[in-house]
Amino acid sequence: MFTETEPVRVDLRGIRTGGTLRLRGPGDPAALDPSRVDDVASARLTRLYARQLFTYRAEPDVRSWQAIAPVPDLAARIPSIYNAGLGASGTTYVVHLRPGARWDTGRPVTAHDVVRGMKRLASPVRPPSVLPYFTSTVRGMARFHAEFVAAAGTDPTAADLAAFQDSHEIAGVFALDDESLVFELVRPTLDFISMLALPAVAPAPAEYDAYLPDSPELRQHLRASGPYRVASYEPGRELVLEPNPAWRQDTDPVRRRHLDRIEVGLGAAPDPVELAGRLRTGEVDLAWGVRVAEPHPGRPAEPTTGLGWSLDPYLAFNPRGDGPPRDPAVRQAIGYAIDKAALADVVVASRTGTAVRVAGGIVPPHNDFHAGADPYPTPGGRGLPERARELLAGSGHPDGLTLTAIHSDPPEAAAVARSIAADLSRVGVTLRLVPLPPARHRARVADPSGEWDLTVLSLAPDWFHGNARVFAQRLAHGLAGYLDPEVDRLVERALDSLDPRRAAPLWQEVERRVLADLPVVPLLFQTPAVPPLRGPRVRGAVPLPTLGFDDDLSTVWLDAPH
Numbered sequence: 001m002f003t004e005t006e007p008v009r010v011d012l013r014g015i016r017t018g019g020t021l022r023l024r025g026p027g028d029p030a031a032l033d034p035s036r037v038d039d040v041a042s043a044r045l046t047r048l049y050a051r052q053l054f055t056y057r058a059e060p061d062v063r064s065w066q067a068i069a070p071v072p073d074l075a076a077r078i079p080s081i082y083n084a085g086l087g088a089s090g091t092t093y094v095v096h097l098r099p100g101a102r103w104d105t106g107r108p109v110t111a112h113d114v115v116r117g118m119k120r121l122a123s124p125v126r127p128p129s130v131l132p133y134f135t136s137t138v139r140g141m142a143r144f145h146a147e148f149v150a151a152a153g154t155d156p157t158a159a160d161l162a163a164f165q166d167s168h169e170i171a172g173v174f175a176l177d178d179e180s181l182v183f184e185l186v187r188p189t190l191d192f193i194s195m196l197a198l199p200a201v202a203p204a205p206a207e208y209d210a211y212l213p214d215s216p217e218l219r220q221h222l223r224a225s226g227p228y229r230v231a232s233y234e235p236g237r238e239l240v241l242e243p244n245p246a247w248r249q250d251t252d253p254v255r256r257r258h259l260d261r262i263e264v265g266l267g268a269a270p271d272p273v274e275l276a277g278r279l280r281t282g283e284v285d286l287a288w289g290v291r292v293a294e295p296h297p298g299r300p301a302e303p304t305t306g307l308g309w310s311l312d313p314y315l316a317f318n319p320r321g322d323g324p325p326r327d328p329a330v331r332q333a334i335g336y337a338i339d340k341a342a343l344a345d346v347v348v349a350s351r352t353g354t355a356v357r358v359a360g361g362i363v364p365p366h367n368d369f370h371a372g373a374d375p376y377p378t379p380g381g382r383g384l385p386e387r388a389r390e391l392l393a394g395s396g397h398p399d400g401l402t403l404t405a406i407h408s409d410p411p412e413a414a415a416v417a418r419s420i421a422a423d424l425s426r427v428g429v430t431l432r433l434v435p436l437p438p439a440r441h442r443a444r445v446a447d448p449s450g451e452w453d454l455t456v457l458s459l460a461p462d463w464f465h466g467n468a469r470v471f472a473q474r475l476a477h478g479l480a481g482y483l484d485p486e487v488d489r490l491v492e493r494a495l496d497s498l499d500p501r502r503a504a505p506l507w508q509e510v511e512r513r514v515l516a517d518l519p520v521v522p523l524l525f526q527t528p529a530v531p532p533l534r535g536p537r538v539r540g541a542v543p544l545p546t547l548g549f550d551d552d553l554s555t556v557w558l559d560a561p562h
Contacts, residue, residue: 021286026410027268028235028439029289030441045239049226050199053201068464097114099179104225115173117202118201120165122141161212172186188498194462205223292532293354308545309525313457315334316454324403331521333395337385343524354526402429405456487514534551
């Protein structure tokens with residue numbers, strides 16, 4: 001049992017300030033450099049030390065529209081035609097920064113830092129999967145990224161990247177002065193503020209020019225604009241955050257700071273049962289990077305809200321691999337071989353407290369469009385192994401084949417991978433499973449030249465309103481090396497249409513074409529059904545939809561130990 005030794009203070013609302021929050025997670029974060037964050041586990045940490053122009057406020061009722069509506073963060077207000085922040089054409093946004101925000105070095109956060117952050121977002125070194133949102137929306141972003149890729153070559157140094165950034169501009173992103181900047185778009189985009197609220201769209205200090213994006217060296221020299229800063233980081237062991245001395249509450253309308261210290265244990269992936277026990281006794285306060293919950297026994301899991309379904313998990317094939325999955329028949333055989341219903345049972349048994357549905361497409365239910373375009377229609381999601389064997393034989397593999405599958409190593413992800421491997425073994429496909437810590441898994445997926453055939457991934461919605469592009473565009477453009485000119489044309493037409501009634505059929509066609517080409521196999525949809533398990537001292541924990549309904553750490557405070 002944890003014993004409180006740090007000094008604590010109690011305000012008039014009864015909130016105790018002080019103490020050490022202890023989290024336990026599976027290995028190193030996939031990203032600590034904000035510009036490379038495209039997963040909810042990393043975003044949960046970077047929210048503490050990296051601010052964006054816009055973000056989301058923790059709301060007690062996750063069903064409220066306010067829980068999924070962007071609010072100003074570093075920006076003084078949301079641009080609109082009423083405050084002269086949005087041009088009449090709907091393609092020009094002027095953003096003014098609120099005064100007083102500073103880096104932990106004491107230097108003010110400026111509009112030039114925002115521009116530098118946008119340039120780093122487009123860097124060719126480990127780009128985040130959200131980049132296609134911006135290359136298809138911001139004027140000049142696609143050209144800037146393409147020229148950056150060409151100039152960087154195969155093994156750029158930090159100096160090479162900084163030299164390009166200093167000598168090239170994104171045509172549609174520029175600072176008017178230290179407090180004001182302009183974004184010019186190629187088309188009116190109703191979800192642009194939601195895009196600017198993504199964790200990866202964070203200002204970057206000049207000090208970051210000395211390091212490659214999210215490199216081990218940068219992880220040791222992170223700068224903070226939020227209420228906390230990284231005090232120490234030992235890969236594979238621990239991440240420690242401490243209060244940022246330059247942060248002031250009156251400059252941050254969203255976050256709070258109630259803690260003296262946050263410790264994130266980063267050892268081997270914890271066993272869910274053991275971690276649940278440590279949470280109940282208070283040895284650990286919160287889980288990080290894994291979900292541990294107390295499902296109601298004997299009661300079917302019902303969604304917390306209809307908005308939060310993730311595509312989790314899905315299979316992605318290496319788009320540049322030269323192995324058997326280059327043959328569409330092999331990919332289709334793999335899709336038919338998987339028993340999705342059995343996979344759902346595996347996920348339920350992991351006690352993550354989520355509602356689970358068999359995925360009939362890449363777009364979850366309750367989104368702007370849900371075509372249900374299942375490329376592998378099987379009775380009850382149980383798979384068709386006979387059809388899988390026929391396809392393998394017809395593609396020249398009557399005696400089966402061996403493939404390499406990489407996956408993240410937390411227990412639930414490993415159980416999913418084993419279930420898939422068992423299904424494929426029944427049709428003659430042997431999977432060589434390669435478990436990797438989340439950070440290494442992300443790096444391998446981002447490098448399609450690596451020696452792997454398929455991988456297990458998940459995709460949570462980046463925003464929850466007007467989000468037709470979140471799943472379709474991420475999966476059409478976010479897989480490194482996957483190219484289809486016709487899909488690109490359909491995406492452009494869908495983005496050009498501001499009328500959802502006209503855009504929905506186009507996004508459905510994008511989904512159908514992507515699934516016909518089979519770069520991915522949709523498996524399950526998941527959404528939280530019960531709150532995560534918390535230690536007995538934890539107070540003020542509020543689930544944030546954009547963090548996959550994990551608790552917002554910036555609202556947490558600690559009660560006296562019992």
